[in-house]
Amino acid sequence: MNAPLLQVRGLRKSYGERVVLADVDLSVYAGDVVCLIGSSGSGKSTLLRCLNLLEPIDDGTIHLDGREISDPLIDPREVRRQVGVVFQAYNLFPHLSVLDNCTLAPRRVHGLSRADAESAARELLMRFGLGDHVDHHPDRLSGGQQQRAAxxxxxxxxxxxxxxxEITAALDPELVGEVLALVRELAADDVTMVLATHEMAFARDVATTVCFLHEGRILESGPPSQLFGAPREERTRAFLSRVL
Amino acid sequence: MVFFGIAIAALVSSPGFAAVRESFFDLDFAGDSVGGIASHFWVNVKLFLICEVLILVVGLTVALTRASRAPVLAPLRILAVVYVDVLRGIPTVLLVLLLGFGVPALQLQGLTSDRTVWAGVALVLSYGAYVAEVFRAGIDSVHPSQIASAQALGLSQGETMRFVVVPQAVRRVIPPLLNDFISLQKDTALVSVLGIFDAVFYAQDYANYHFNYTPYVVVAAFFIALTIPTARFTDWLQARMRAREQAAAR
Structure with missing residues (x-):
């Protein structure tokens, strides 16, 4: 088997006295869709922020493509070029048009020319049904459209x-579908993803691996059929009975 | 409207109004002094236009220095804090007097002894401190999630400031900035304490010579004519920005 694209070993993170992540081990292979489930405050978001080095970690290692990115000497910007993040609250830049939102980093970070960055962004925006909103500012868009733009x-x-x-957590129920459809499409294209979600039906359908987090630990993980069909842990069963 | 009506009625019916009308609202003196005031008002306008640009530069530089996080900039951060604390604490009129009379008296080589220039420097230093605080408030008001988002895209701290934080901060602080600039337009009158022939000093000179204060009222009208368009222009600027960035449908 190939080496994992993203490998987390013994990750530990605390805010002062409060331990938010402990002994987290996670292997993500190319093309995997890993869903993190668990109640609020279980550490899903913090884990994602650690993977992108937005949060410093206290202990453990994170390897990306065989390179240890938790090494303090690594420039976090190098890592963030390879690891994309979408937030619950979209966090689009309100002063820029949708197109400029999409081309800012490619132009400034990757050094693409304006024309190249714009044609690439336009193509993706068209493909994801935002062709009409290229020049609009984010506030003109619906929540679902904003999240797709993000x-x-x-x-x-x-x-x-x-x-x-949790990219659908802030959306009205009728808008959740359009965003999830896009994520499904990405999954079908073998885009490697790690997502924190409360959409259990979606996790069951799309995930290659589901991890159940409880109080900062991955209590149980496995393919969705196993985790949803025959959960091993009592706590997993309790959580699933509440949300399903 | 009612308030203004009452105020005017009170003014006109006051026992001293006849004397006041003669010494403050004399049309002949107004007509005689308006040309001179207009030509000297140009000094105020020029001071305002030049100082305004420099103040924006000073203010933004100081605010960015204070907002920086790099440890190597710590001495500059301290300097920025001291600058704001000290310059904001000195009354602008004193700063104008100190620099306007003090610096030329030093007779330093290479430094101009033009009092108008030093008066301008005093205004820039004084207002730079205020405007720095306005910019800093704007920078602080940008939500941390915007910064996280920019960093997640791989932007450096400098790029995050330049492309994400500062543009949003500037949009938010336009009303308070305008307020400071209207105040600056009026404070260009402070150069008159150095005997620089701006509109106010000219009016003072004229009033002393003719024993009539009408020129003061004329100068006041000039200042109003300058500040009101500035206010309307900024209203328009803001409305346009809002229309472009926010939903017409909402």
Whole structure:
């Protein structure tokens, strides 16, 4: 078997006295879709932020493509070029048009010319149904459209891994579908993703691996059929009975 | 409207109004002094236009220095804090007097002894401190999630500031900035304490010579004519920005 694209070993993270992540081990292979499930405050978002080096970790290692990125000497910007993130609250830049949101990082970080960055961004925006909104500012868009634009913005960097942090949690129920459809499409294209989600049906359908987090630990992980069909842990069963 | 009506009625019916009308609202003196005031008002306008640009530069530089996180910039950060604390604490009129009379008296080689220039420097230093605080408030008001988002895209701290934080901060602080600039337009009158022939000093000179204060009212009208368009222009600028960035449908 190939080496994992993203490998986490013994990750530990605390805010002062409070331990938010402990003994986290996770291997993500190219093309995997790993869903992190668990109640609020279980550490899903913090884990994602650690993977992108937005949060410093206290102990353990993270390897990306065989290189240890948790090494303090690594420039976090190098890592973030390869790891895209989409946040729950979209976090689009309100003063820039959708197109400029998508081309800012490719132009400034990857050094693409304006024309190249724009044609690549336009193509992705068209493909994800935002062709009409290229020149609009984010506030003119619906929540679902904004979240799709945020996905495109992350994809424009051609990341090797995409981290999605509860990207449908802030959306009205009828808008959730359009965003999830896009994520399904990405999964079908073998885009490697790690996502924190509360959408169990979606996790069951799309995930290659589901991890159940409880109080900062991955209590149980496995293919969705196993985790949803025959959960091993009592706590997993309790959580699933509440959300399903 | 009612308030203004009452105020005017009170003014006109006051026992001293006849004397006041003669010494403050004399049309002949107004007509006689308006040309001179207009030509000297140009000094105020020029001071304002030049100082405004420099103040924006000073203010933004100081604010960015204070907002920086790099450890090597710590001495500059301290300097920025001291600058704001000290310059904001000195009354602008004193700063104008100190620099306007003090620096030329030093007779330093290579430094101009033009009091108008030093008056301008005093205004820039004084207002730079205020505007730095306005910019800093704007920078602080940009939500941390915007910064996280920019960093997640791989932007450096400098790029995050330049492309994400500062553009949003500037949009938010335009109303308070305008307020400071209207205040600056009026404070260009402070150069008159150095005997520089701006509109105010000219009016003072004229009033002393003719024993009539009408020129003061004329100068006041000039200042109003300058500040009101500035206010309307900024209203328009803001409305346009809002229309472009926010939903018309919402």
């Amino acid at each position: 996905l495109v913005r992350a994809l424009c960097l051609r990341p090797s891994v995409l981290l999605l942090d």
